[in-house]
Amino acid sequence: MTTQRLLNLDDVSFAYEADAALSHVTMSIDPGQAVAIIGPNGSGKSTMLKGVLGVIPLVAGEMTVFRPKKGRGQSGRIGYLPQDDDIDSEFPITLKQVVMMGRYRRMGWFRFPGADDRQAVADALEVTGLTSRANARFGTLSGGQQQRGLLARALATKPSLLLLDEPFNALDQPNRDALIETLKDLKSNGVGILLTTHDLELAREVCDSILLVNGTQVAFGPLDEVLTLENLQQAFEGVQVEVDEHKVVIPGHSH
Amino acid sequence: MSFIEILSQAFTLPFMWRAAAVLAGLTLAAGLIGVFVNLRGLEFLSDGLTHAVFPGVAAGFMFAGTGGVLYGAIIAAALATVFLTLLSHRKVTSDAAIAIMLTAMFSIGVIIVSRSHNVSASLEQLLFGHLFTVSPTEVIITLIVCAVAFALILATLRGQIFSSFDVRGAQAAGYRPLALALVLNIAIACVVVAASIAVGNLLVLAVIIVPGAIARMWTRGLRGLFVGAVIFAFAAATVGLLASFTISVGADVSVPGGATVAMVFVIGYLISLAVRAIVPDRSVRGEA
């Protein structure tokens, strides 16, 4: 596995339509490292992910994203799970075909899906527990199943860097546990993970580092260094915060 | 003459083969592209492009006579496509933009027509199609235009599917939705021009919209969509062509070729709708 740093940001600002949506971010992700982006609503968590993808323009600073290899290479992709979807539930597509979309970039323009593509899809479906619904129309799945389906799509890409926007939201407890296990597996395989979440407990389970934001970067670093009362008050200004030695509870944000 | 005699006579005539060639090219392209028109709800945009072709025809005729009509149509379609694609990515509601462009272009066309007194024949040909009197040159141009449209969409097929389903996901995966939209709109414009020759400008929508709509009724996922649409389009066009010939010759009722083809498309849709209402839709459930 490559030891190339997956992501590096140096005083980066992302902006959309003349408002600075997120500014002054300095952080990095190495292979096998998981970072949780934490902050109140509208603080730019999703913006961070979209900025890394290039969907929201970079207006200041320097960002280095490892170059994905084109073609049939095993490594070198970015997988992305969006938070909400504008997905048409009437769209005539099965779950399996949605997951296969994750393989499209690898397949390029002209290739039919090959055995390894099908295997990746099958693996992703199995990991997210959706194998039994593989041939159902995507729109007939429940909200939670759809999100798991999109997660499967991100996983099928066999990414080196996985970006997840609020991945735990629509999941019930057993599925959450399974996702945590999956993410840990991926980490041990050298995949870098960047996720946003409201749930500090879950972040603590999976991630080594926290990026705390509130329109701008408040702090970045290992979990315990960042999750201080002072930092949290700065990020979640005006909101009551409780800290004990096991977890941090922010009213309205725990599950 | 008996039915069989009529049919066997049909394909000894040069105009029937030319009509068949035009329809073959058109239905292949329209079937494929129509699926995306259906998936992305681009019916009104297609209508806009159809109307936008009109001033191109009028201008083409004024500058270059009947030969210039086709090229005028192509140019107008290209301009309208770019304009619409760019507009639809701004904050202007795309329906409003389409409506404005549609009426503006059409009015320009009417003004051009009123200045010239003998453009009406070419105009009628464009509005109602001239399936049976396509010249060999027109056949070649139409086939080329359809081939371009077909190739464009086939080459970008994966991106188009992704972008139609989940724009942000596609963007995140590295596709460029704006470029894909432009390619799709160009392909639609090509089909509009080709269909204007075959079935006429007024009936282009039938050819573009119906095959995709029918295929969608019967498939659960992507797999049958494209093939189904193309097969239906090709079959319906063949039936329409032969019906037009048979009715015209056998029953001595003068039916225009293009309109008959469009009629068969619509009838096919109604039949499909009726059958679909009766046959239960298993696509909604569906376990592995």
Added chain:
Amino acid sequence: MVRNKPYVRDMKTNWIRRAWMSIRCNNKAICVTTAVVAVVGTVAVLSGCSSPAPAPEGLQVVATTTQVSDFTSQVVGTAGTVTGIIAANQTAHSFDPSAKVLLELAHADALVINGVGIEPWLQDAIDASGFHGAVIDASSDIVVVDGDPHVWTSITNAQKMVATIAAGLSKVDPGQAPTFVANAAGYEEKLVALDLWAHADIDQIPVDQRLLVTNHDALAYFVEEFGITFVGSIIPSFDDNAEPSAAEIDALVAKIKESGATAVFSESTISPKLAETIAAEAGVKVYSGEDVLYADTLGPAGSDGATYIQATIHNVRVLVSAWGGTNIPLPAELTP
């Protein structure tokens, strides 16, 4: 979610799948392109080689306009089959041939046309049908004025057209030439009688009262032959498909009032509404419905203008009554 056993493929279907995969091409572009090229290529190649169907028996003649078709029928008589392409009350300026028309063209030995550019759609139809007979231009002997194609409206011209048609058909079917010539001569006699009667009927009206306003400029040769003053037409062109602008309508109304015309004459192929509007504005009468003029086409079978002679008689009678005259009776040859 429980972690399942690793995905196991069903062994039975596995070998089927592998067999299918091995014959299926792995490159979508090549597969699809091959299929498409095969289909389109077959169609295109076959469209190039097609031999015409066996023609029906006897002389097959196709004629374009209703007038020319009438002339041709008179010349051919029972010596062949004459089919008219354009139906009664249908415009000749634009036309979308049906499969039947093209089929008839394919079988035709001769095609009689009016010419002078009134049939711009003709070349396409000829090309599409694979017509390989002789084209007879009925106007080849006529002096065309200002590019106006409505040459048949002058009875003298009509006689020349009949002669040209007879000559043309005689070349196509020399065996029956004597029949054609005889038929043509007989018809031309009737036309001469028609001409004399029309002149006599119209001459009772003083020249300055022979004022004509029509729907489109279709009767120029008629007007010239009978000393009529053409005030103007609603559609200021030979083509019947344009719409007059507000300025043009105003100008026409002014001209009508100035000239002292008392009538606007509508035509069988055009909606009378515009004529009615202008007539109301100018304070004159509109002649439409049964009193419509036969300009571009003849009327349908059984109507007042089903043949050229009948149509001309009708037109003259309507005009003369409108101008305040009394119609003189027809000579014996022209009485049906």
